[in-house]
Amino acid sequence: MATKQRPLAGRLLLCLAIFTGSAAAPAFAQVNFKTKQWSLQLDNTGKVTSMKSLALQKEFLVAAEANALLSVKKDGTIHAPRACTWNPKKSELALSYPQTGVEATVKVQSNDRYLRFELTKITPAEKVELVLWGPYPTSIADTVGEVVGVVRNKEFAIGIQALNIKTLGGYPNAESDVEPSYDIFEGGNKVDVKEDDMHKQLFRGDVARPTAFGAVLQAYCRNRGKDRIIENWAHTAYLAPAFQDGGVTGSKIALFGVATADVLPTISQIELKEGLPHPMLDGVWGKQATHASESYLIMNFGNANLQEAIAVTQQAGLRYLYHGDPFEQWGSFKLHPRDFPQNWVSLRQCVEAAKAKGVRLGVHTLSNFITTNDPYVTPVPDPRLAKVGYSRLSDAIDATAKEIGIEDALFFNQFQNNTLKAVVVGDEIIRYGGVSASAPWKLLDCQRGAFGTKAVAHAQRDTIGKLMDHGYKVFLTNYALQEEMSKTIARLFNETGLMQISFDGLEGCHSSGMGQYARQLFTQTWYDALSPELKGKVINDASMPGHFFWHTYTRMNWGEPWYAGFRESQLQLRLKNQQFYRRNLMPSMLGWFSLRPETTPEDIEWMLAMGAGYNAGFGLSTSLETLQKHGKKDEVLALIKTWEQARMQNTFSEAQKAQMRSLQHEFHLESAPGNAYQLTPVYNAYFKHQQLLKQPGEPVFSSFNFNNPADPQPVSFMITLAPTKESDPDVTFDQISIAINRQDALVLPIALKRNQFLKCDGKTVQLFNRQWQLIETIKLEKALPVLSAGVNEIVFDGKYSGENGADVKLEIRASGRPELIGKAR
Numbered sequence: 001m002a003t004k005q006r007p008l009a010g011r012l013l014l015c016l017a018i019f020t021g022s023a024a025a026p027a028f029a030q031v032n033f034k035t036k037q038w039s040l041q042l043d044n045t046g047k048v049t050s051m052k053s054l055a056l057q058k059e060f061l062v063a064a065e066a067n068a069l070l071s072v073k074k075d076g077t078i079h080a081p082r083a084c085t086w087n088p089k090k091s092e093l094a095l096s097y098p099q100t101g102v103e104a105t106v107k108v109q110s111n112d113r114y115l116r117f118e119l120t121k122i123t124p125a126e127k128v129e130l131v132l133w134g135p136y137p138t139s140i141a142d143t144v145g146e147v148v149g150v151v152r153n154k155e156f157a158i159g160i161q162a163l164n165i166k167t168l169g170g171y172p173n174a175e176s177d178v179e180p181s182y183d184i185f186e187g188g189n190k191v192d193v194k195e196d197d198m199h200k201q202l203f204r205g206d207v208a209r210p211t212a213f214g215a216v217l218q219a220y221c222r223n224r225g226k227d228r229i230i231e232n233w234a235h236t237a238y239l240a241p242a243f244q245d246g247g248v249t250g251s252k253i254a255l256f257g258v259a260t261a262d263v264l265p266t267i268s269q270i271e272l273k274e275g276l277p278h279p280m281l282d283g284v285w286g287k288q289a290t291h292a293s294e295s296y297l298i299m300n301f302g303n304a305n306l307q308e309a310i311a312v313t314q315q316a317g318l319r320y321l322y323h324g325d326p327f328e329q330w331g332s333f334k335l336h337p338r339d340f341p342q343n344w345v346s347l348r349q350c351v352e353a354a355k356a357k358g359v360r361l362g363v364h365t366l367s368n369f370i371t372t373n374d375p376y377v378t379p380v381p382d383p384r385l386a387k388v389g390y391s392r393l394s395d396a397i398d399a400t401a402k403e404i405g406i407e408d409a410l411f412f413n414q415f416q417n418n419t420l421k422a423v424v425v426g427d428e429i430i431r432y433g434g435v436s437a438s439a440p441w442k443l444l445d446c447q448r449g450a451f452g453t454k455a456v457a458h459a460q461r462d463t464i465g466k467l468m469d470h471g472y473k474v475f476l477t478n479y480a481l482q483e484e485m486s487k488t489i490a491r492l493f494n495e496t497g498l499m500q501i502s503f504d505g506l507e508g509c510h511s512s513g514m515g516q517y518a519r520q521l522f523t524q525t526w527y528d529a530l531s532p533e534l535k536g537k538v539i540n541d542a543s544m545p546g547h548f549f550w551h552t553y554t555r556m557n558w559g560e561p562w563y564a565g566f567r568e569s570q571l572q573l574r575l576k577n578q579q580f581y582r583r584n585l586m587p588s589m590l591g592w593f594s595l596r597p598e599t600t601p602e603d604i605e606w607m608l609a610m611g612a613g614y615n616a617g618f619g620l621s622t623s624l625e626t627l628q629k630h631g632k633k634d635e636v637l638a639l640i641k642t643w644e645q646a647r648m649q650n651t652f653s654e655a656q657k658a659q660m661r662s663l664q665h666e667f668h669l670e671s672a673p674g675n676a677y678q679l680t681p682v683y684n685a686y687f688k689h690q691q692l693l694k695q696p697g698e699p700v701f702s703s704f705n706f707n708n709p710a711d712p713q714p715v716s717f718m719i720t721l722a723p724t725k726e727s728d729p730d731v732t733f734d735q736i737s738i739a740i741n742r743q744d745a746l747v748l749p750i751a752l753k754r755n756q757f758l759k760c761d762g763k764t765v766q767l768f769n770r771q772w773q774l775i776e777t778i779k780l781e782k783a784l785p786v787l788s789a790g791v792n793e794i795v796f797d798g799k800y801s802g803e804n805g806a807d808v809k810l811e812i813r814a815s816g817r818p819e820l821i822g823k824a825r
Contacts, residue, residue, distance in 0.1 A: 559591015
């Protein structure tokens with residue numbers, strides 16, 4: 001409701017009273033709060049009426065969309081206050097919601113860079129379902145950081161920060177508190193983002209959300225004092241148990257408006273002054289530390305082969321060695337005895353041995369996932385395993401009953417995201433095949449004493465709980481067990497000295513019915529339980545971000561290598577993630593890549609150049625066995641060392657980085673004297689030659705054009721077969737012929753087979769097997785054909801030894817003029 005402002009003189013006197021702390025009338029037309037760079041104004045209904053940059057004298061509030069500072073939800077409806085009074089002596093706002101009978105008190109504190117608002121009192125607290133900070137509408141929308149909660153343009157930025165973990169970033173879109181996000185796995189697709197999403201900005205959360213008029217900033221806090229039945233994780237009915245955290249009282253936020261260059265220093269100040277996590281990596285705040293984006297080697301290791309693994313890590317010039325699958329059991333986190341015969345003691349020995357050589361060890365977890373062989377499950381299931389909900393047995397059953405009567409099928413008759421189909425009665429886990437079509441309700445086709453539990457008789461009216469599980473065929477936790485597991489992971493780090501972790505599977509924490517709140521509690525509990533020697537110093541990441549988690553995690557790291565070729569698997573997702581990292585003020589990472597026996601040095605260098613362009617690290621997944629087989633292992637590891645050393649030294653110019661970010665460019669990097677580097681642009685193109693059945697004597701060659709921006713030079717190429725399911729694996733391709741610009745053709749006297757590489761570096765032609773072991777160096781009778789500067793006509797030919805041969809993939813490469821960069825310039 002709009003109100004008429006007081007005359008100017010009256011308002012100036014009121015503002016003076018506010019900031020000197022002297023007495024003033026409890027009612028006002030406008031109240032103004034200031035920091036050094038920004039002011040925020042409320043009217044006498046508690047609605048935000050101004051968000052202004054003082055230096056620019058520019059208003060950023062979209063007045064037509066303005067909302068209250070704090071709204072409340074009661075009886076399913078969100079209500080704004082209708083009256084607001086200011087007590088300057090106590091620095092408190094009194095908000096009144098007469099339509100609901102709710103009264104609230106908000107403590108206000110003005111700091112150099114930000115304003116602090118805390119809900120210190122609300123009555124009747126038990127009737128309030130949640131409180132909502134905002135949404136605060138702003139005209140700024142150039143860059144919208146949906147997780148960090150900051151919107152910015154070139155000059156100015158406005159941000160919101162939750163100041164405790166129960167205050168959730170975003171809007172309460174769902175009772176589950178799972179924030180909206182883009183899911184690459186939706187519909188079963190794992191290869192990459194959907195085609196129709198290629199040009200969209202893919203958001204993960206909505207602490208800041210773009211709108212038609214600009215953007216909004218928002219946060220909320222839910223009252224969890226009572227059990228609730230909610231929709232959660234593909235279940236239309238899910239029990240969210242009560243959780244005692246003080247309710248909405250104590251919810252608090254910071255709001256700030258600063259010059260864009262001051263955003264990170266402002267958040268740093270907020271962390272320090274408000275007691276939020278403030279991790280320091282090698283003495284530098286994690287969000288600004290150079291090595292927050294360090295790359296790492298993902299490779300299984302153990303007591304027996306640790307020294308080999310360390311040697312490979314050092315050869316690649318990396319400091320972090322990460323075990324991708326260390327645990328035999330998730331839950332108690334027992335390690336694989338083959339790698340660590342004395343469990344955590346053995347891992348501690350590995351950590352100390354690696355530390356002595358300057359290498360830091362890490363492990364991969366799946367957060368609160370619990371394997372069915374873990375002591376939390378068998379032989380006696382822990383009562384804290386997550387339940388979808390409960391019913392009671394309608395009849396007594398003996399230890400052999402295959403049909404089990406239940407009073408209500410509500411929680412049991414949901415089969416989406418119900419992999420194990422398991423229930424628990426007392427200390428027995430029972431699996432069931434289905435539920436009767438109608439009452440009287442029965443669980444059908446039951447397997448008694450599942451997962452090593454004991455089948456026993458149960459009495460009528462005994463409680464039966466539907467266990468929550470995950471598609472990985474694991475059980476999950478309620479909050480109490482989640483907290484215990486999180487502390488167990490912290491204890492593992494404290495007792496071993498591990499220095500890196502990835503919280504994979506954080507969505508498992510949704511099993512508590514608290515969504516993003518539970519995810520962030522899991523990681524924060526771990527962080528708080530770390531020893532002083534480790535707290536803030538352990539690199540940690542996840543695939544699921546969170547607003548409060550932003551303060552704790554080192555980085556996010558998406559991109560999986562399992563679903564397509566080295567360059568293809570989730571490439572567009574990786575690139576879109578770089579936009580996400582930049583707009584959310586966090587270090588960049590490319591995700592995981594897989595180094596396999598067939599991975600080419602050119603593929604590795606493509607990844608390294610892209611990483612240099614984005615200043616993004618990566619995780620390279622491989623094994624000692626793979627590296628032993630790979631014929632170009634030493635070349636690959638040397639490339640990693642050279643590129644990563646140059647990236648971490650900030651060697652590349654912004655112009656060079658821009659070119660490296662383009663998928664149209666490739667580069668080769670070598671070390672040069674004087675701590676310098678030689679950077680060479682590489683120009684390449686891919687062509688496909690197909691087996692065509694034509695009339696006898698009719699030409700079957702392929703003709704291509706290759707544009708060479710570089711100087712004239714002997715041709716470089718790579719030739720491989722690209723088979724399909726229909727290709728005959730025994731058909732070879734021989735009498736390979738390459739002619740360039742009507743020069744004499746290069747004819748290679750070789751029969752190329754499946755899983756072989758024919759490679760020319762502009763000097764020699766060599767044949768390799770699938771693992772890059774050299775088979776043969778081809779003796780050339782004449783010089784290699786020369787690529788001219790500009791467009792080159794390439795005629796490619798050869799003969800198949802039979803029908804249904806694979807397509808032939810031809811890559812032509814040319815090198816530009818090298819540039820000396822680094823210290824020797």
